[in-house]
Amino acid sequence: MNELELVKRIGRWARPGAKRARELIEGIGDDAAVWRPRAGEDLVFTTDLFVEGVHFRRRGLTAEEAGRRAMGRSLSDLAAMGARPGFCLVSLGLARWADQEWVGGFFRGLIGMADRFGCALAGGDLSEARVVVCDVMACGAVKKGMALRRDGARVGDVIYVSGALGGWRRRGEIEPRIALGRKLVGKATAAMDLSDGLALDLYRLCAASGVEARLDRAPPLLEGATIEEALHAGEDYELVYTAPAGVRVPGHRVGEIVKGKAGRVTLMGRPLERHGYEHFESRGDSGSD
Amino acid sequence: MNELELVKRIGRWARPGAKRARELIEGIGDDAAVWRPRAGEDLVFTTDLFVEGVHFRRRGLTAEEAGRRAMGRSLSDLAAMGARPGFCLVSLGLARWADQEWVGGFFRGLIGMADRFGCALAGGDLSEARVVVCDVMACGAVKKGMALRRDGARVGDVIYVSGALGGWRRRGEIEPRIALGRKLVGKATAAMDLSDGLALDLYRLCAASGVEARLDRAPPLLEGATIEEALHAGEDYELVYTAPAGVRVPGHRVGEIVKGKAGRVTLMGRPLERHGYEHFESRGDSGSD
Numbered sequence: 251m252n253e254l255e256l257v258k259r260i261g262r263w264a265r266p267g268a269k270r271a272r273e274l275i276e277g278i279g280d281d282a283a284v285w286r287p288r289a290g291e292d293l294v295f296t297t298d299l300f301v302e303g304v305h306f307r308r309r310g311l312t313a314e315e316a317g318r319r320a321m322g323r324s325l326s327d328l329a330a331m332g333a334r335p336g337f338c339l340v341s342l343g344l345a346r347w348a349d350q351e352w353v354g355g356f357f358r359g360l361i362g363m364a365d366r367f368g369c370a371l372a373g374g375d376l377s378e379a380r381v382v383v384c385d386v387m388a389c390g391a392v393k394k395g396m397a398l399r400r401d402g403a404r405v406g407d408v409i410y411v412s413g414a415l416g417g418w419r420r421r422g423e424i425e426p427r428i429a430l431g432r433k434l435v436g437k438a439t440a441a442m443d444l445s446d447g448l449a450l451d452l453y454r455l456c457a458a459s460g461v462e463a464r465l466d467r468a469p470p471l472l473e474g475a476t477i478e479e480a481l482h483a484g485e486d487y488e489l490v491y492t493a494p495a496g497v498r499v500p501g502h503r504v505g506e507i508v509k510g511k512a513g514r515v516t517l518m519g520r521p522l523e524r525h526g527y528e529h530f531e532s533r534g535d536s537g538s539d
Numbered sequence: 540m541n542e543l544e545l546v547k548r549i550g551r552w553a554r555p556g557a558k559r560a561r562e563l564i565e566g567i568g569d570d571a572a573v574w575r576p577r578a579g580e581d582l583v584f585t586t587d588l589f590v591e592g593v594h595f596r597r598r599g600l601t602a603e604e605a606g607r608r609a610m611g612r613s614l615s616d617l618a619a620m621g622a623r624p625g626f627c628l629v630s631l632g633l634a635r636w637a638d639q640e641w642v643g644g645f646f647r648g649l650i651g652m653a654d655r656f657g658c659a660l661a662g663g664d665l666s667e668a669r670v671v672v673c674d675v676m677a678c679g680a681v682k683k684g685m686a687l688r689r690d691g692a693r694v695g696d697v698i699y700v701s702g703a704l705g706g707w708r709r710r711g712e713i714e715p716r717i718a719l720g721r722k723l724v725g726k727a728t729a730a731m732d733l734s735d736g737l738a739l740d741l742y743r744l745c746a747a748s749g750v751e752a753r754l755d756r757a758p759p760l761l762e763g764a765t766i767e768e769a770l771h772a773g774e775d776y777e778l779v780y781t782a783p784a785g786v787r788v789p790g791h792r793v794g795e796i797v798k799g800k801a802g803r804v805t806l807m808g809r810p811l812e813r814h815g816y817e818h819f820e821s822r823g824d825s826g827s828d
Contacts, residue, residue, distance in 0.1 A: 385630040
C-alpha cells in the first residue's frame with residue numbers, strides 16, 4: 251500500500267463523521283483542513299503523543315484498542331476544558347511491523363472513538379518511523395470565555411473526582427468524560443483530566459490557582475487498585491475539579507481547597523509527594539523547582 | 540531536566556510571541572490552548588511529522604536547523620492555503636541522545652521561525668521515544684470562503700511555480716511563501732506547496748481539479764539541480780498554483796491547464812511519471828489506483 255492509496259482509504263473511513271460536522275468546510279485531501287468557527291465560541295486545542303514502547307507495547311494492545319486509546323487521550327483533554335469535540339488531525343509514523351491490517355484496525359478504533367463523540371477526522375500526516383508513533387490533535391468548542399481552566403480554584407471550593415482511580419490497571423480503554431465536562435461549564439471553578447495521577451495533577455491545578463488542597467478522604471478506587479496507585483500511577487482519564495460549596499455538581503467529593511502553600515496537597519494532614527507519571531525523570535540535572 | 544521543568548522553560552521561550560497573538564486566550568500550561576477566532580474568517584489546520592532517520596539525520600542538521608525545518612514545513616502548508624499564521628502546537632518525542640542543549644537549540648530554531656511569521660507557540664506534548672519525532676500542527680486564518688484549495692484549477696489557467704526547484708539539495712532551510720500565498724487569495728484558482736516534487740504534487744492538484752497539466756517549459760532550477768530533481772526529488776517548499784490567463788500574479792510561468800485526463804501531467808508532449816518522494820512505497824501490495 252503506498253501513501254496516496256492509504257490517504258484515500260483513510261479519507262473513505264473518515265467520510266461519514268466529516269459529513270456530519272457542518273463547520274468542516276474541507277477535510278482530508280488538501281494542504282490543510284478548513285474549519286468555519288461558530289460565532290460566540292472559543293476553540294480549544296490539545297495534542298497528545300502515543301508512542302510505542304512508552305504509551306503502549308506492540309503486543310499489549312490490539313490495533314483497535316491502540317486507536318481508541320490514542321484518540322481517547324486527546325478527547326479527555328477536551329472534556330477537561332468543558333468543550334464539545336469538533337475535529338481532529340492524526341499524524342502517524344509507521345514502523346515496518348505495522349502492516350495494512352494493523353493500520354486498518356488502528357484507524358477503525360480511532361475513528362470509531364472519535365465518531366462516538368462527534369469529532370470528525372479532518373486530516374493528518376503519514377510517515378515511516380522506527381517505532382509506531384501517533385500524535386492526535388483535537389479541537390473542541392466552548393461558549394466564549396467559558397472554557398474550564400486550571401487556575402480558577404478558590405479557597406473554600408470543594409474538590410471532586412469523576413470516578414474510580416487506579417486506572418493504569420485497565421490500560422485498554424479510556425472513557426472520555428465529555429458529557430460531564432460540558433455539564434461543569436459555568437459551575438466548576440477549575441478542572442483538569444487525570445493522566446499522571448491525582449497527586450501530581452492536583453499539584454498542577456493548585457499551583458496554577460495559587461491554593462492548597464486538603465484531601466479529607468480517599469478517592470474511590472477501581473477494584474484491586476491501591477491508594478498509592480490512585481495517587482501516583484496515572485492513566486486514569488477521570489476529571490478532577492473544584493466548585494464552590496453551594497454549587498451542586500456530579501462526582502465524588504474528596505476534599506477542599508484551603509489557604510496555604512500554592513500547589514501543596516495534603517492527605518489526612520500529611521503532604522503528598524509530587525511524583526506521578528513523568529517523562530525524562532532520569533535525564534540530566536533537574537534544575538530548580 | 541524533568542518534564543515539568545522543561546514545560547516551564549518552553550513556556551518562557553514562547554511567551555513573547557504568545558503575548559502578541561491577541562486571539563490566544565490561553566497558551567502553554569492548561570489541558571488545552573484556547574483560541575478566539577475573529578469574525579468572518581475561516582481557520583485552516585495542517586500537521587507535519589518530522590522524524591529522525593526519515594526527514595532528518597542527527598548529525599545532518601544542527602538543533603536550530605532542525606527546529607526551523609520542523610516549523611517551516613507546516614508554515615509552508617499555511618502558505619499554500621493563503622492563510623495568515625496564527626498559532627502552533629508542537630509534540631516532541633525525545634530520544635536519549637537529545638540532551639538539554641539540543642532541546643534548547645531545537646526550540647530556539649522552531650520558535651524563531653514561528654515568530655518571524657506571527658505564529659505563536661500555544662502548547663504541545665512531550666514524551667520519550669526511541670528516535671526524535673516532532674509533529675507540528677499549525678493553524679492560520681483566511682477570509683471566509685477564500686482559502687486556496689487544490690481543486691479549483693480550470694482549463695485555460697496558467698500554471699506557476701514560486702521559485703527555483705531541486706530544493707532537497709539545500710535540506711537546511713525552508714522559506715515558507717506566506718506573503719506570496721496571501722497575495723494569491725482571490726486571484727489563484729488552485730495552489731499547493733511542493734513537498735514531494737513538481738510531478739507528483741501537480742498530479743495531485745490536477746487530479747483534485749479534474750484537469751490535465753501541460754508543462755511547456757522547464758521550471759527554474761537551483762544551481763546544480765537537474766531537471767529530474769526538480770520534477771521528482773521533493774523538499775522544495777515552493778508553491779505551485781494556477782490563475783486565469785488574464786489575472787496578473789507573481790511567479791514563474793511553467794505551463795497551462797488543458798482539457799484531458801484528470802491528473803495527467805505532460806512535459807513537452809510526454810506524460811510525466813507520477814513518482815516523487817513517497818513513504819511506504821515498498822510496503823505490501825499497492826491496491827488499485
